[in-house]
Amino acid sequence: MKRILVTGATSGIGYELVKTLTGKGHSVVATGRNQAKLDDLSEQTGCLTIKADLSEAYQALELFEEAVQQLDGLDVLINNAGMNSRKCGIDEFTLEEFDYQYAVNLRAPAVLSREALKVMKPAKSGQIINVLSTVAKRSNETMSVYTAMKQGLAGFSAILMKEAQPHGIKVTSLFPGGADTNFREVDRPQYMHPKSVAETIAMLLELPQDVVMHEMVFRPPVEIE
Numbered sequence: 001m002k003r004i005l006v007t008g009a010t011s012g013i014g015y016e017l018v019k020t021l022t023g024k025g026h027s028v029v030a031t032g033r034n035q036a037k038l039d040d041l042s043e044q045t046g047c048l049t050i051k052a053d054l055s056e057a058y059q060a061l062e063l064f065e066e067a068v069q070q071l072d073g074l075d076v077l078i079n080n081a082g083m084n085s086r087k088c089g090i091d092e093f094t095l096e097e098f099d100y101q102y103a104v105n106l107r108a109p110a111v112l113s114r115e116a117l118k119v120m121k122p123a124k125s126g127q128i129i130n131v132l133s134t135v136a137k138r139s140n141e142t143m144s145v146y147t148a149m150k151q152g153l154a155g156f157s158a159i160l161m162k163e164a165q166p167h168g169i170k171v172t173s174l175f176p177g178g179a180d181t182n183f184r185e186v187d188r189p190q191y192m193h194p195k196s197v198a199e200t201i202a203m204l205l206e207l208p209q210d211v212v213m214h215e216m217v218f219r220p221p222v223e224i225e
């Protein structure tokens with residue numbers, strides 16, 4: 001049984017991840033801004049919940065402290081929360097959009113990783129999974145701000161791996177391709193079901209002790225690169 005914090009748990013991949021992980025007997029704190037969805041998830045799975053807006057740095061810090069208290073420690077942090085405001089050209093994005101994406105997609109997971117290290121280093125064990133995207137390996141027009149934040153987090157996560165691993169902490173940078181979630185305005189049934197993505201992520205918690213998955217790239221069969 002592991003003590004796990006999952007961000008972005010009110011929808012899509014995170015929502016399914018909480019169901020999968022609690023189903024395997026883990027203790028999970030689920031977070032997001034949507035209290036009704038958190039209540040629903042708690043009722044279904046018995047998970048603990050904390051409402052927090054990750055665009056506010058102080059809320060990310062408070063969330064972390066409360067999660068560690070609720071779980072009486074922390075074994076696994078899954079930085080899953082993320083968003084894209086819209087697709088637009090570089091001459092169109094607003095400062096507000098840029099700052100918001102920076103706060104949610106890059107600053108929050110970085111700060112939560114920092115806090116997690118402080119708990120995991122003394123324990124000499126732990127696992128941090130950062131959900132990036134295959135966009136972090138590409139350069140798609142109209143996706144500049146989102147790509148910049150995910151590539152930024154990919155760089156951060158690679159260094160986190162080097163600093164954390166000597167202390168017995170496993171770090172994985174995860175690069176999923178398209179998943180059929182609320183992330184997009186339109187349904188994409190040909191993309192990965194969020195439950196499938198959740199099951200794939202959950203496998204990382206079951207790797208042999210002497211195996212570390214540094215990077216994992218996975219896509220739906222309709223995506224070929």
Ligand SMILES: NC(=O)c1ccc[n+]([C@@H]2O[C@H](COP(=O)([O-])OP(=O)(O)OC[C@H]3O[C@@H](n4cnc5c(N)ncnc54)[C@H](OP(=O)(O)O)[C@@H]3O)[C@@H](O)[C@H]2O)c1
Nearest residue numbers: 008009010011012013032033034054082133178179181183
């Ligand atoms: N869907 C894809 O094709 C795809 C592909 C590659 C990578 N990803 C990544 O996978 C992760 C999960 O995405 P998803 O597809 O499951 O999207 P989703 O269904 O839209 O879920 C996003 C989650 O992030 C949370 N979130 C967004 N803004 C937040 C904020 N300000 N504060 C706290 N939580 C916030 C949302 O919770 P609240 O609204 O309740 O706050 C929600 O639970 C993201 O990091 C995304 O970039 C997705």
